[in-house]
Amino acid sequence: MKKKKNIILVCVLLIVILLIAIGYWFFANFYNKKPVEEAKILSKIDGYNYNLYDNQTKNYKELFEELNKVLANDPVDEKQYVELISKMFIIDFYTLDNKLTNLNIGGVDFLHSSIVYNFKEKANDTMYKYVKSNIYGDRKQQLPIVDEVTVENIEQKTFKYDDASDPKAYYVNVKWTYKKDLGYEKNKTLIFVHEDKKLSLVEMS
Secondary structure: OHHHHHHHHHHHHHHHHHHHHHHHHHHHHHHOOOOOOOOOEEEEEOOOOEEEEOOOOHHHHHHHHHHHHHHOOOOOOHHHHHHHHHHHHHHHHHOOOOOOOOOOOOOHHHEOOOOHHHHHHHHHHOOOOOOOOOOOOOOOOOOOOEEEEEEEEEEEEEEEEOOEEEEEEEEEEEEEEEOOOOOOOOEEEEEEEEEOOEEEEEEEO
């Protein structure tokens, strides 16, 4: 009889321990879980599909407002337009610190529609490959932040791509600095072509 009571007592204790463990797991996973970070759209430029997100840098936000004013003019000053989007592309693509995961490729708004998929694939395999997730806001990884972008030269000439050609494409030479130099690229030549009413990045070298 005593042996039977001991077995019952052990079973009860095991059940209590199991319930406590389940309760702790439930609390840790559902009630004590950190909120997921999300980038929210602050502003849009209608007709161009340019979006401003709340996690973008101060200098990017300032350039976005300038771009909004330039594109509101009729006709649009294309030289101003291409200078602004060149700076914005560099800031958004090469600033990795504000990206939530390695799938959040920057600068996509400025790409020609024909290269978006391949560009994102390549970026994910190279520049963005080792960017750790920050969806819970706890990333410790040190990542680059673009500081200043300088447009050194803008030249307009013919560019051929796929089966198309743009006789008034823009070749833009840019260089930039970082808040902290971590060994990333600092200069590029960007080529923009006309795509409907937009200027779209089709190649960089």
